[in-house]
Amino acid sequence: MKKTISICLALFLAIFMTVPAFAAGTGSYTAESVMSPKFTYIWSMSAGLDISSSGKARCSGSVDASSNSYTAELTVSLQKYTSSGWTTIKSWNGSGSGQGLIVENYYYVSNGTYRVCSMAKIYNSAGKLLETQSFYSAEETY
Numbered sequence: 001m002k003k004t005i006s007i008c009l010a011l012f013l014a015i016f017m018t019v020p021a022f023a024a025g026t027g028s029y030t031a032e033s034v035m036s037p038k039f040t041y042i043w044s045m046s047a048g049l050d051i052s053s054s055g056k057a058r059c060s061g062s063v064d065a066s067s068n069s070y071t072a073e074l075t076v077s078l079q080k081y082t083s084s085g086w087t088t089i090k091s092w093n094g095s096g097s098g099q100g101l102i103v104e105n106y107y108y109v110s111n112g113t114y115r116v117c118s119m120a121k122i123y124n125s126a127g128k129l130l131e132t133q134s135f136y137s138a139e140e141t142y
Contacts, residue, residue, distance in 0.1 A: 041066050041130045043099070047076070047118040047137040051109060055142055059092070060104040061118030061135070068098035070130070073121040076103040081113040081139070088117075113141045 039045075043064040050058045061076035077091040094103040103118075116137040122130045 039131060039133055041070060041122040042120060042133055045118055045120055045133060045135040047116045047135045049078070049114060049116040049137040049140050051114065051140045051142045055108050055110065057107050057109045057114060057140075057142075058104070059090075059107060059116045060102065061116065062100070062102045063118065063120040063122075064099045064101075065122050069125050071095065071097050071123045071125075071127075072101045073123070074101050074103050075119045076105070077117045077119070078107055078109075079115050079117055080109070081115075086115070109142050111142055113139055115139045 043066050044062075045064075046060070046062045048058070048060040052058075057078060059076055059078045061074055063072050063074050065072045073093070073095045075091055075093050077088045079086045079088050081087075089109075090105075090107045092103050092105045094101055101120075117134055118136075119132070119134045121132050124130055
């Protein structure tokens, strides 16, 4: 009887306690390709750019602080690629306490390649700067 229970228990463990293994082949996801950056006082950040056929660029950014007691400052900058690199052509600012700070605005662009940079600064309740991070959108060409 003990031998039967031991065999059943071993079989149960062998079936239900195995860890699946996946080979990393071409086109497969690895942990590094699907994980977002890890910040200390920021849960998440975003930067977005959408340029319409008329050249109206919708520039947006957001930041979520890791605590409602923190104050976030967010600068969303529209940048254009030139021969000397990326140049900021327009910026917008926002600030607020806690989570869910969003800055969104519009700007008409001329021909070129653009991106949006979201730069967040997180402060504690005493006003001490805890963290500064930047996040970039995908590039858009108009």
